[in-house]
Amino acid sequence: MLLATAVTGVVFAASVAVIGTADAASTLGASAAQTGRYFGAAIAAGKLGDATYTGILNREFNAVTPENEMKWDATEPSQGRFTYTNGDRILNQGISMGAKIRGHALLWHQQQPSWAQGLSGSALRSAALNHVTQVATHYRGKIYAWDVVNEAFADGGSGARRDSNLQRTGNDWIEAAFRAARAADPGAKLCYNDYNTDGVNAKSTGVYNMVKDFKSRGVPIDCVGFQSHLGTSIPGDYQSNLQRFADLGVEVQITELDVAQGGNQATIYAAVTRACMAVSRCGGITVWGIRDSDSWRTGENPLLFDASGNKKAAYTSVLNALNAGGPTNPTTPPPTTPVTSPPTSNPPSGACAASVSLNSWSGGYVATVRVTAGSAGVNGWTVSLPLPSGSALTSTWNATNTGTTGTVTFHNVSYNGQIAAGGYTEFGFQGTGAGPTATPGCAAG
Ligand code: XIL
Numbered sequence: 001m002l003l004a005t006a007v008t009g010v011v012f013a014a015s016v017a018v019i020g021t022a023d024a025a026s027t028l029g030a031s032a033a034q035t036g037r038y039f040g041a042a043i044a045a046g047k048l049g050d051a052t053y054t055g056i057l058n059r060e061f062n063a064v065t066p067e068n069e070m071k072w073d074a075t076e077p078s079q080g081r082f083t084y085t086n087g088d089r090i091l092n093q094g095i096s097m098g099a100k101i102r103g104h105a106l107l108w109h110q111q112q113p114s115w116a117q118g119l120s121g122s123a124l125r126s127a128a129l130n131h132v133t134q135v136a137t138h139y140r141g142k143i144y145a146w147d148v149v150n151e152a153f154a155d156g157g158s159g160a161r162r163d164s165n166l167q168r169t170g171n172d173w174i175e176a177a178f179r180a181a182r183a184a185d186p187g188a189k190l191c192y193n194d195y196n197t198d199g200v201n202a203k204s205t206g207v208y209n210m211v212k213d214f215k216s217r218g219v220p221i222d223c224v225g226f227q228s229h230l231g232t233s234i235p236g237d238y239q240s241n242l243q244r245f246a247d248l249g250v251e252v253q254i255t256e257l258d259v260a261q262g263g264n265q266a267t268i269y270a271a272v273t274r275a276c277m278a279v280s281r282c283g284g285i286t287v288w289g290i291r292d293s294d295s296w297r298t299g300e301n302p303l304l305f306d307a308s309g310n311k312k313a314a315y316t317s318v319l320n321a322l323n324a325g326g327p328t329n330p331t332t333p334p335p336t337t338p339v340t341s342p343p344t345s346n347p348p349s350g351a352c353a354a355s356v357s358l359n360s361w362s363g364g365y366v367a368t369v370r371v372t373a374g375s376a377g378v379n380g381w382t383v384s385l386p387l388p389s390g391s392a393l394t395s396t397w398n399a400t401n402t403g404t405t406g407t408v409t410f411h412n413v414s415y416n417g418q419i420a421a422g423g424y425t426e427f428g429f430q431g432t433g434a435g436p437t438a439t440p441g442c443a444a445g
């Protein structure tokens with residue numbers, strides 16, 4: 001009977017003070033849900049057979065993040081060959097719990113497959129955008145929020161981008177990634193995620209300026225993740241830092257919380273939770289693991305449950321802070337633009353058909369083209385598509401193109417020329433100006 005619906009933060013907080021904790025929810029997820037928030041954990045596919053682990057997971061959490069299973073090295077171990085077995089295990093675990101699923105992470109300078117580490121320039125740019133398109137398409141409609149780009153800013157006082165192979169493809173790689181992600185899954189919130197951005201400092205201000213710029217230019221970004229891998233203290237301006245991002249019109253999320261065990265662990269956990277609860281646009285908190293023995297920070301015991309699965313003092317302090325309430329989080333779906341539907345009838349035998357899904361913004365677009373084979377299948381295909389005048393193609397993935405203006409033709413690459421009878425493959429391209437509206441032609445062979 002906690003006043004979970006339609007009460008303002010002020011009334012809610014006052015009500016809790018009157019009601020006391022007798023009516024409080026008794027799990028992290030249920031308590032967070034009372035203000036429209038989630039409380040999640042990073043989980044590992046390899047641990048889902050551990051009954052203690054899944055017992056806590058099912059009981060306490062209403063959001064999950066794959067600790068490693070949706071990273072680039074896991075999902076595209078060789079170029080153009082995608083493996084989703086472990087990512088799907090996390091997805092299905094989350095679905096079975098009715099949990100929100102945070103996708104992590106489409107592009108990052110770490111945990112890249114070795115083939116991508118060896119690429120540079122336009123080959124890397126195309127491969128990276130193709131990766132974003134393919135993985136976000138595979139999980140389309142299932143993901144609450146994607147970490148589209150992870151850890152792209154440098155530590156220290158510069159406030160600048162970190163050097164990386166991705167950064168060396170051009171400063172616009174981040175916005176290109178966000179646009180490709182939006183085109184692939186218009187229903188997912190798209191986040192930028194980083195560490196050491198938990199207080200107001202040069203690095204977080206660099207991120208802040210990027211988000212502000214993206215917002216002003218219509219680059220699709222919906223949320224900012226603050227990893228919050230904390231030591232024995234918390235920045236005094238933690239909450240006001242969250243608030244300044246929220247004031248840009250993005251959701252803020254605590255995405256990878258863990259706190260070194262020391263005298264202050266429970267206090268710091270409570271302070272982080274109170275900060276999120278005080279910022280209406282703070283959507284939720286994710287801890288980076290379940291038990292201390294599951295943590296990547298070996299020996300630091302930074303989580304809410306001990307190695308045996310018992311609740312620690314930090315657990316109680318988080319639950320109390322959640323139950324103390326706060327302003328309700330306005331869950332706003334991300335803006336979407338209409339996407340054209342794929343063809344409803346199959347092409348004739350020996351032939352192929354192509355259709356375009358478009359995501360446009362003022363001055364540019366990302367197009368995803370689906371090539372569907374007829375009842376005989378095809379071995380090689382060519383798609384021709386007239387671009388409107390003023391439109392020019394800037395990058396293509398999963399196909400090669402001839403021409404960049406007027407009628408552009410796209411040809412399959414080595415790994416997607418063969419399409420089985422009735423099957424399809426997709427390629428994409430990005431362009432400036434207005435996107436194509438004509439129906440593309442498709443020729444087999
Ligand atoms: C860590 C995982 O927890 C480890 O299992 C893995 O070996 C390395 O990556 N920032 C991130 C996370 O965004 O993906 C990292 O996860 C921790 C730091």
